Amino acid sequence: MKVAIIGAGLIGNKRAQALDENDSLIIVCDNNDKKAQELAVDYGADFTENYIDVSRNKAVDVVIISVINKYILPIAIEMLENGKHILCEKPLGRNVEESRVILSAAEKNNKIVKTGFNHRFHPAVMKAKELIENDSIGELINIRARYGHGGRPGMEQEWRCSKELCGGGELIDQGVHLIDLCRWFTDKDVDQVYGKTYRSFWESDVEDNAFFHLEFDGNILAQCHVSWTNWKNIFSFEIFGKDGYIKIKGLGGSYGKETLEVGYRQPTGGIPAIEHFEFDDEDTSWSLEWQEFKQAIEENKEPSGSGNDGYEANVIIDAIYKSNDLNKPVSVN
Numbered sequence: 592m593k594v595a596i597i598g599a600g601l602i603g604n605k606r607a608q609a610l611d612e613n614d615s616l617i618i619v620c621d622n623n624d625k626k627a628q629e630l631a632v633d634y635g636a637d638f639t640e641n642y643i644d645v646s647r648n649k650a651v652d653v654v655i656i657s658v659i660n661k662y663i664l665p666i667a668i669e670m671l672e673n674g675k676h677i678l679c680e681k682p683l684g685r686n687v688e689e690s691r692v693i694l695s696a697a698e699k700n701n702k703i704v705k706t707g708f709n710h711r712f713h714p715a716v717m718k719a720k721e722l723i724e725n726d727s728i729g730e731l732i733n734i735r736a737r738y739g740h741g742g743r744p745g746m747e748q749e750w751r752c753s754k755e756l757c758g759g760g761e762l763i764d765q766g767v768h769l770i771d772l773c774r775w776f777t778d779k780d781v782d783q784v785y786g787k788t789y790r791s792f793w794e795s796d797v798e799d800n801a802f803f804h805l806e807f808d809g810n811i812l813a814q815c816h817v818s819w820t821n822w823k824n825i826f827s828f829e830i831f832g833k834d835g836y837i838k839i840k841g842l843g844g845s846y847g848k849e850t851l852e853v854g855y856r857q858p859t860g861g862i863p864a865i866e867h868f869e870f871d872d873e874d875t876s877w878s879l880e881w882q883e884f885k886q887a888i889e890e891n892k893e894p895s896g897s898g899n900d901g902y903e904a905n906v907i908i909d910a911i912y913k914s915n916d917l918n919k920p921v922s923v924n
Contacts, residue, residue: 592885593617595645595675597666598657599626602680602707606655607634609877620645642666646673653888656680657707660763661756664689667704671696676888678881680707682767683901685758687909690902697898703891704898705884710768711775711896712876712883715839715851718868719830722837722853723776729834734773734813736828738765739821740845742793746819752795760797762788763908766817769828770805770904771896773815776830779807785920786911792820803911806920835863843872 592614596603599621607616607630616634621627624640631638639645645654646669654670656663657680664684670677671693683690683706697704710716722728739761750756751764774781786803793799799819806812824846828839835855841847849870854863880896887894907923914921 592888593650593652595620595648595651595654596630596657597621597642597645597654598680599623599630600657602657603655604630605877606657606678606680606881609881610634611878611882617650618645618648642669646670646675651675653678653884659750659756660685660758661750664692667693668696671700671702671704674700674702676703676705678705678707678884679898679901681771681901682706682758682763682905682908683898684905685763687902687905690898690905694898694902703888703894704901705887705894706771706896706898706901706904707880708768708771708896708900709876709880710772710842712879713842713849714870714875715841715849715868716772716828718851719828719837719839720776723830723832727835727853728830728832728837728855730832731777731811732831732833733811734776734815734828734830736769736773736813736815737817737821738769738826739816739818740765740824741822742799742819747794752793752797754796757797759908759912760788760790760795760801761799761817761819762786762801762803762911764817764819766801766803766815766911767904767908769815769817770907771900772828773805773807773813774900774903774907777807777809777811777813779809779811781805781907781910781923782808783920783922784907784910784914786914788912788915801911803914804920805907843870843874848872 597620616636618637619631627638783806788798788801830837838852841849851868853866
């Protein structure tokens with residue numbers, strides 16, 4: 592696959608490392624010329640500060656977009672209108688309207704959009720999905736999830752703390768991953784949300800904490816909390832069914848070793864029968880996600896973590912912000 596990367600920061604570099612020997616990185620773009628050059632040199636690629644140079648490059652099949660949220664929409668439209676498939680790092684725009692415009696452009700130009708939901712491809716998460724699909728814990732009842740970190744000195748000056756640049760705060764930053772996983776595990780639509788977002792520590796115009804409740808079709812409930820004031824990094828995702836439970840902890844690195852626990856309810860009651868799984872520290876989610884996306888392009892099918900999944904996550908995020916403003920539950924249409 593002939594690839595371009597727009598945005599040569601941390602995530603752009605991770606996306607480049609996920610490419611395999613059958614891929615060619617053709618060109619790297621970043622408004623910081625030095626960053627673009629540094630990444631391009633490692634892969635023998637061209638580099639530019641202007642994303643129009645990418646859209647007009649006839650050799651490029653797929654464009655990976657890993658930029659500040661404000662610039663996702665114009666870049667995505669430019670790429671799609673010039674015949675490129677795109678992998679857009681989450682979120683798919685700052686709000687549901689931006690997502691809708693991107694999907695419309697993809698349909699018009701017959702191109703595939705993928706939202707960068709790499710968490711689906713962590714080994715513990717994939718194992719949990721397998722267990723659910725095999726009915727190992729029975730019909731799902733509820734989900735409880737937490738995700739967060741403690742920020743870093745000077746975080747208030749970062750683009751993530753600007754509503755104009757990001758579209759929101761921690762809800763759209765890490766909360767979007769929990770929302771996507773809840774939708775993926777349940778395979779259900781969200782009917783109603785109730786959420787509270789607030790700023791408690793970091794001086795900015797966006798929230799640093801969000802609590803939200805999702806009510807899914809079929810009476811499955813999810814309670815989630817995302818935080819930039821969780822002074823020790825955490826990822827915890829618990830799924831409860833009528834016959835057992837699944838607990839995922841950690842994502843590797845600073846979030847701790849990735850583990851999964853399965854508990855099987857005993858007909859006679861008492862302590863469940865428990866299985867434990869531990870996974871390697873190496874984060875393979877980026878490369879697994881990339882391979883799945885390439886296959887989707889080759890087979891002309893919707894990828895896992897599609898553009899539509901990005902759109903639906905933004906529908907829910909917008910509803911949570913509305914719920915916070917109205918201080919009441921909000922239906923999701």
